[in-house]
Amino acid sequence: MEFIKIAGSDIKASRIGLGTWAMGGWLWGGSDKKKCVKTLYKAFDEGINLIDTAPVYGFGVSEEIVGEAISETSFRDDLVIATKAGLEWPDNKVYRNSTKQRILKEVDDSLRRLKTDYIDLYQIHWPDPLVPIEETAEAMAYLIKEGKIRAVGVSNYSPRQMEIFSSVCKLQTDQPPYNLFERGIDEDVIPYCNENKITMLLYGSLCRGLLSGKLSADSEFKGDDIRNFDPKFQMPAFKKYIEVVDKLDQFAKEHFNKNVLHLSVRWMLDKCKNDISLWGARRPDQLDDVSKVMGWNIDDGSMAEIENIVNEVISEPIGPEFMAPGPRPNK
Numbered sequence: 001m002e003f004i005k006i007a008g009s010d011i012k013a014s015r016i017g018l019g020t021w022a023m024g025g026w027l028w029g030g031s032d033k034k035k036c037v038k039t040l041y042k043a044f045d046e047g048i049n050l051i052d053t054a055p056v057y058g059f060g061v062s063e064e065i066v067g068e069a070i071s072e073t074s075f076r077d078d079l080v081i082a083t084k085a086g087l088e089w090p091d092n093k094v095y096r097n098s099t100k101q102r103i104l105k106e107v108d109d110s111l112r113r114l115k116t117d118y119i120d121l122y123q124i125h126w127p128d129p130l131v132p133i134e135e136t137a138e139a140m141a142y143l144i145k146e147g148k149i150r151a152v153g154v155s156n157y158s159p160r161q162m163e164i165f166s167s168v169c170k171l172q173t174d175q176p177p178y179n180l181f182e183r184g185i186d187e188d189v190i191p192y193c194n195e196n197k198i199t200m201l202l203y204g205s206l207c208r209g210l211l212s213g214k215l216s217a218d219s220e221f222k223g224d225d226i227r228n229f230d231p232k233f234q235m236p237a238f239k240k241y242i243e244v245v246d247k248l249d250q251f252a253k254e255h256f257n258k259n260v261l262h263l264s265v266r267w268m269l270d271k272c273k274n275d276i277s278l279w280g281a282r283r284p285d286q287l288d289d290v291s292k293v294m295g296w297n298i299d300d301g302s303m304a305e306i307e308n309i310v311n312e313v314i315s316e317p318i319g320p321e322f323m324a325p326g327p328r329p330n331k
């Protein structure tokens with residue numbers, strides 16, 4: 001496993017982080033708690049020490065599963081537990097809420113569910129248009145002073161929003177979407193984070209399973225699974241994305257003796273050399289290939305070829321914007 005230090009801290013984090021959204025079950029057609037706990041142990045065995053969760057993932061369930069797993073380990077201090085604040089879910093509808101009052105309540109709820117007395121990395125999940133960014137940043141600075149959190153991050157923020165945040169509280173990480181198919185941050189967020197020494201936790205590494213190479217055009221998803229309304233997974237777009245995945249798989253085999261999953265995660269790690277790729281998993285076998293992403297690199301020529309393979313088929317890329325929760329409704 002490769003490691004980096006979270007910017008402005010001595011926190012040593014694995015460059016592959018385990019994403020635990022699907023463990024919550026919500027928007028993923030349910031999940032099996034026992035398998036999820038085993039998945040966390042498998043991640044630790046593979047050298048992953050950074051776990052990313054959030055209160056909204058299953059409305060507490062994902063954090064509880066992480067809490068159960070970490071409370072039974074003897075190495076809590078070596079782990080980097082990253083969770084979030086700033087979303088609420090009255091009546092199971094999710095809205096943004098980053099008031100100071102909300103954040104100070106949320107942190108104690110998360111600590112209880114995670115069965116720990118500190119959070120290594122606390123992130124604002126989405127910018128809240130109804131609350132001044134300065135108020136949100138002030139709450140995070142307060143939590144650092146209180147010793148409840150060790151480092152501060154945001155997620156889904158624009159460079160301007162990060163700049164405002166940083167004027168009040170030291171910003172150490174950002175969590176934007178990024179993968180071979182979702183490159184909306186290339187021109188603005190990545191250069192901003194590099195220039196300002198902000199570590200990125202890049203989410204959606206496998207594009208919700210699409211880049212695993214295990215899906216086909218007739219794959220079906222159960223219940224409330226997000227892929228039932230993710231525009232990339234709808235025809236005719238889905239067929240095109242599957243076509244590119246097949247081509248990338250072929251390329252990975254011919255050039256590196258790897259598959260598309262290995263290539264996709266390695267691509268992120270090589271594009272963003274000081275940052276972290278979040279790999280979502282909820283079954284131990286889904287992490288069998290973590291080691292196959294390590295110990296090699298994608299050269300510049302291959303980077304260009306990979307880009308051509310994607311651009312030849314996907315002329316109008318579909319972004320991940322459909323996932324954004326709305327602001328609180330006016331009462």
Ligand SMILES: NC(=O)c1ccc[n+]([C@@H]2O[C@H](COP(=O)([O-])OP(=O)(O)OC[C@H]3O[C@@H](n4cnc5c(N)ncnc54)[C@H](OP(=O)(O)O)[C@@H]3O)[C@@H](O)[C@H]2O)c1
Pocket residue numbers: 018019020021022052053125155156175202203204205206207208209210212214261278279280281282285286287288289
């Ligand atoms: N900050 C934000 O707003 C935000 C938004 C999205 C995600 N995130 C974070 O980023 C993490 C990763 O993103 P993500 O969970 O959306 O998606 P992802 O990493 O792109 O894909 C995860 C899904 O891919 C499939 N998968 C994983 N390993 C596989 C393997 N070896 N073979 C076949 N399929 C495999 C699994 O689906 P199945 O289990 O259905 O097979 C898994 O649930 C999240 O868990 C969360 O921590 C943050």
